[in-house]
Amino acid sequence: MTNEKLLSDFKDVLKKEGLKVTPQRIAVLEEIIKDKGHRESEDIYMAIKSRKTHVSRATVYRTLDILVQKGFARKLNLGDGRARYETKIDSPHHDHIICNECGKIIEFVNDEIEKMQEEIAKQHHFKLQQHIHQLFGLCKECQ
Amino acid sequence: MTNEKLLSDFKDVLKKEGLKVTPQRIAVLEEIIKDKGHRESEDIYMAIKSRKTHVSRATVYRTLDILVQKGFARKLNLGDGRARYETKIDSPHHDHIICNECGKIIEFVNDEIEKMQEEIAKQHHFKLQQHIHQLFGLCKECQ
DNA sequence: TTTATAATTGAGAATGATACTCAATTATAA
């Protein structure tokens, strides 16, 4: 999806919800799509500030919530107390491998595992809604 | 392993490390082995207080750290901001299924998945150290 | 059993990420 289309989609969603299109909201959206990485709220806040748009941490958090809610972003919990956000646009489901040393994050998907999760849930009479699968270790460079 | 053996093992470890055997530390150990569940620090703190032993939250946290460090307990992050602790004694590795509604926790192991994780790590040149695999959904009762 | 001493404890303060409050500002539609 082009960034223009994405931006206009976002505006449409905001309007549809009776929410306003503000420079802060646009800036957060732009920041999330610009850098394909797994970003902390603080990073995004600093990146926006270091440019032209005036923004507060509160607004960054609020906008990230909207983006997650509306399917534009995904929120990750890597267990270190700081949430990460990544774009969800053109980004199908995947899980993560995280380096314990340098923090590098690699994405992976394994259909076998995805399938098995469903079976395990079924065996225990659970209706699966989400899952977290994270592998932690040392990356090539950090071993 | 008998509770007596476990207690004496714990005392041995403490002594070996130059740490003191205190009623608070014993109480935390006892609490962790008494209830096989996935306990919050606050639960353990309350349970100990509601008995006879005087203890503080700080000491519960400190002792739980020791128990995890020395292999007597396991610390879980379920993504809700409160750590859970479970006994590691006679409890081989497993992962968890968590009910989004009532919080019920079920344990599972799947050797296939365990094996695949190793392969995935290898493919990405990672030396695997730990992993988190949690399935979230609705349990039979909550659907 | 004392004594010496280093380890431990607990009350309360600190931390850090995130959420909330509310007065001032702003986007939007009439």
Next chain:
DNA sequence: TTATAATTGAGTATCATTCTCAATTATAAA
């Protein structure tokens, strides 16, 4: 241009967990 409801941001609150440090205690030597 105006009316108004939504948004913003500064600062405060929250909540789990960690830290501080003076008072207490476990331990081992005498």
